[in-house]
Amino acid sequence: MAVASDNEEFAKSPLQPLISVEKLEQVFDLGKGQQVKAVNQVDLDIYRGETLGLVGESGSGKSTLGRAILQLYEPTSGRVMFHGFDLKQLTRAEQFRVRKDMQIIFQDPYASLDPRMKVEDIIGEALDTHGLVKNASQRRERIEELLALVELDASFASRFPHEFSGGQRQRIGIARALAVEPDFIVADEPLSALDVSIQAQIIDLMQKLQEQLGLTYLFIAHDLAVVKQISDRVAVMQHGQIVEIAETNELYDKPLHPYTQQLLSAVPRLDTQFRASDQEIKDAVPASQHVVTLVEVSPGHFVAQ
Numbered sequence: 674m675a676v677a678s679d680n681e682e683f684a685k686s687p688l689q690p691l692i693s694v695e696k697l698e699q700v701f702d703l704g705k706g707q708q709v710k711a712v713n714q715v716d717l718d719i720y721r722g723e724t725l726g727l728v729g730e731s732g733s734g735k736s737t738l739g740r741a742i743l744q745l746y747e748p749t750s751g752r753v754m755f756h757g758f759d760l761k762q763l764t765r766a767e768q769f770r771v772r773k774d775m776q777i778i779f780q781d782p783y784a785s786l787d788p789r790m791k792v793e794d795i796i797g798e799a800l801d802t803h804g805l806v807k808n809a810s811q812r813r814e815r816i817e818e819l820l821a822l823v824e825l826d827a828s829f830a831s832r833f834p835h836e837f838s839g840g841q842r843q844r845i846g847i848a849r850a851l852a853v854e855p856d857f858i859v860a861d862e863p864l865s866a867l868d869v870s871i872q873a874q875i876i877d878l879m880q881k882l883q884e885q886l887g888l889t890y891l892f893i894a895h896d897l898a899v900v901k902q903i904s905d906r907v908a909v910m911q912h913g914q915i916v917e918i919a920e921t922n923e924l925y926d927k928p929l930h931p932y933t934q935q936l937l938s939a940v941p942r943l944d945t946q947f948r949a950s951d952q953e954i955k956d957a958v959p960a961s962q963h964v965v966t967l968v969e970v971s972p973g974h975f976v977a978q
């Protein structure tokens with residue numbers, strides 16, 4: 674009884690992180706004895722209701738970190754705590770339930786939506802999988818509610834992804850993620866495939882939804898201006914490690930790590946890095962196994978030494 678109420682306290686406390694990443698490591702085997710350490714000993718807390726921005730050049734390990742947190746990969750070592758529970762220690766049934774609480778929004782809404790499925794089935798699939806609706810009329814009602822939430826017309830339900838613009842497709846991707854009422858969303862470059870004017874609308878929507886639904890975001894992006902606008906804190910990733918993390922204004926006003934300074938001074942270049950060649954990505958692979966130590970230089974501002 675005491676334990677249960679402690680856990681409840683824990684889950685509700687805004688001072689406790691919603692997610693704690695502890696010494697997380699993700700190694701990919703490339704065959705022929707070659708390995709890539711895409712995430713190297715990362716420690717990271719994500720607080721309830723915040724947006725944590727994650728920046729770093731192509732190949733620095735941002736997507737891998739996001740996916741490893743969601744347990745889409747089995748971490749090589751380290752652990753991810755969610756609501757205070759070690760995700761690896763959960764039973765299969767618990768894992769299934771917890772996965773519902775953690776969703777992802779992808780960069781390319783078109784590639785991530787099955788072109789043969791109607792919008793109602795793209796969104797409805799998640800409702801069915803988790804048994805969230807009892808019958809067809811409940812299902813339809815919930816789908817309409819979700820479409821309204823992302824500011825799309827109910828008539829869109831019976832149409833196919835190719836009938837929509839990029840921004841509308843991203844809204845469908847967001848509705849699909851929200852269908853299961855998650856607490857936490859990894860948004861992996863959700864704006865990179867969109868026109869600038871549309872980007873602003875999607876940012877607006879994401880902020881509104883965050884407020885309305887109490888969502889916590891890990892927002893991965895190349896565009897440092899976008900990250901600055903949406904994030905409460907920003908983490909900078911280089912060679913699979915976090916090299917600096919701070920409250921957003923602090924990081925942009927007083928970047929301390931040379932790599933952060935370089936990123937901030939190279940803002941116009943970042944868009945082209947998004948289309949980095951395979952060679953560039955290989956170049957970004959960590960050359961050494963050196964693990965940095967983050968030191969708190971002022972309250973909440975950590976820099977790698």
Ligand code: ADP
Pocket residue numbers: 701702703709710711729730731732733734735736737738954955957958
């Ligand atoms: P980012 O999202 O910052 O561009 P990624 O997380 O995609 O970086 O990639 C980090 C490193 O891990 C890169 O060297 C990439 O080539 C490698 N990598 C990512 N995913 C895989 C995979 N599934 N298999 C092998 N290597 C991968």
Ligand code: MG
Pocket residue numbers: 735736737
């Ligand atoms: Mg990526």
